[in-house]
Amino acid sequence: MTRRAVIMGTGSALPARRVSNADLAERVETSDEWIVERTGIRFRHIAGEGETTATLATDAARAALAAAGIEARDIDLIVLATATPDQTFPASATRVQAALGIDDCVAFDVAAVCSGFLYALQVADSMIRAGAHNRALVIGAETFSRILDWEDRTTCVLFGDGAGAIVLEAQQSDDRGILATRLHADGRHNELLYVDGGPSTTGTVGKLRMKGREVFRHAVVNLAAVMEEVLAVAGHASHEVDWLVPHQANARILSATAKKLGLDPARVVVTVDEHANTSAASVPLALDAAVRDGRIKRGDLLVLEAMGGGFTWGAAVVRY
Template identity: 65%
Template sequence: MSYCSRIIGTGSHLPDQVVTNEQLAETIDTSDDWIVDRTGIRERRIAREGETTSVLAFQAAENALEAAGISAKDLDLVIVATTTPDNTFPSTATKVQAMLGMEGGAAFDIQAVCSGFVYALAVADNFIRAGQAKTVLVIGAEVMSRILDWSDRGTCVLFGDGAGAVVVQAEEVGAGEPVGILSTHLHSDGKLRDLLYVDGGPGTNKQVGHLRMLGREVFRHAVTNLASVVVEALSANGYTQSDIDWLVPHQANKRILDGTARKLGLREDQVVITVERHANTSAASVPLALDEAVRDGRIQKGQLVLMEAMGGGLTWGAALVRW
C-alpha cells in the first residue's frame, strides 16, 4: 500500500505588536518611502518579552489542529523549522510537543533559515511516504527581531516575527490525478554562506550574534534560484508554468517576488503576497502566507499550489501541492 501526503489543516499566529516604518524612522536613518521603495514592506510584527518562538509556534499549531479537526493525541511527529530556537537545546519542537499535551511520537527542529518550512515539509512527506508516520505537524516559527542589529538599517527593516503551521496526513494513493504533496525539491550551496549569516553561535564565540547580509548578492541568487527550482518542480510532475494556480513564495522582498513572477510568466494576482504587512519572517513566511490564502478562500480544492523559498546557507527549495 502506498501513501501520499495531504495538507488537511493550516494555522498561523502573529504577535499583536505592530511596528511601522514610521516608527523605525524615529530611531534609525530611514523613511517609509525608502523602505517601501526597496522592499515593499510597510509594517512588521515584533514579539513582546515572553513571546518566544515556542509560544508563537504553539498558537499556530493549535489553529492548524483546529482547522484539521484533530487533536494533539493524533500526531505522530512534530517538526519545527526555526533559526531562532528558544534554547540551544532542547529543540523548540519538544517544547511545543509538551505545550500541546502530546504523548508519544517524536519532535525535532530543522534549520534551513528561510527555506526551513519547505525543508520541514519535505521531511514530513518522506516520513509519510516511508510509512513511518501518519499525521505530522509542520511549523515554521521565528522571532527574528531577537537577532537583528537595530542600528543596521539595511537589515533591521526587513524582518518580523510570527509562526505558521500545517497538519500533513497520510492518504492512500487512489486512481486518477495525484493529489497532496506531489514532490519536494531541496538545494543548498555552502560556498555562499557569507552572503547571509549570523555572526555568532555557541560553537564559535558563545554569543547569539546578529544577522548580516550582502543584499544585492542575495537578491541576484534569489531570483535565479527560485525560478529554477519552480521549473524543476513543475517539470518533475509534467506541468508547466501555465498550470500553476497559486504561487506561495517566501516573503523576503517585493522586488524578489515580482522578479520571480516575471521569470515564470505569472500574473501578480496568482502570487500570495503578505510581505507588506508581515515583512520577512524567515521560516514562518511561507506557512503564514499559505494560511492566509486558505482561510480567505483563494486556495481551493483541486488547485495546483507551488511553495518556494530561499535562505541563508544558501538554501532553497520548492514544494508542489495539488490541494
C-alpha cells in the first residue's frame, strides 16, 4: 500500500453575471456565429462588484469541503492556482484561509496560468505523499475579465471568471487517488501568450495578449505528448481512460487533442461552451460539473490536462 492523495470532494463557484455572445456583440465587433464557429464558446461568467478571485475561491472551497464531509479546521494545506490574485501580496490563499476560519495552515499561491491547477495539484500531492500534510484544498480561481482588453475581439471573447476546488486526503491505497503527474515549461514562447504589465516592469496590471494560431498549434502537440507520457508513468493506456478532463480553452483544441490520443469524444468533459476559458479554474470547474451531474463516478480513471502561457503544460492520472 502506498500513501496517496485521494480526491474526497469537488466544488466550484461562478460569478452571478452570465454573459452571452450576443451580449458581447453589443460591446465589440463580433457575433455569436463567429465566436461559436471558432471556439465553441456560447457563455461566460464575469465577476461583478465584490466578487474577486479570493471570494470565488472561498465559495468553491466551501462547496468542496461540504462534498467531502470535511471541516475547514481539518485542512492543513491550501494551494491556490491563479494568475489574477486579489493583491500582489499576500497570497490570495491566505485570504481564503482567513475566510474559512482556519487559524493556522500552510497557504500559498501558484502561478502557472492555465496550467496552474495541474501545478498546484502536483505540489499538494508531493507534500501529502511526503507526509508533511494530511488534508489539502487545491483551488484554481481567476478573474481574467480584469486583465482583458475589451477592445480586442480576438481575446476578450475567449475568457471568463470562476473557481474550482478539490479536497485531497492522505490514504493508503494501491490504485486510488493521484497516480501520476507530469509538468513542463518552455519560456521561449513568452510572446505568444502573455500580459503586457507587472509590478517589476510597468508598475501596472497590464492586459492579456495572445497569438491564437500559434498557441493552438503548440497546445495540440504538447497536450497529446504529456498525456501519453503521464499514462505511461501511471502504467495505463489511453483505452483505459474513463474521462478526459481538459483545460477548457477552445472546443477545437479539445477535439484535436482527443483525436490525437485516440480517445472517444464522448469521454471528454466539455464546459467551454458555458464557462469559456477560465484559465487555472477551468479543469477543476469541469471536474466538479462532471462529478455533480453523475458522469464521473468513484473508481473512474481520469486524465486531467492543461496548457497555458509560459508556455507551461501538464497532466495528471487520477483514480477518482
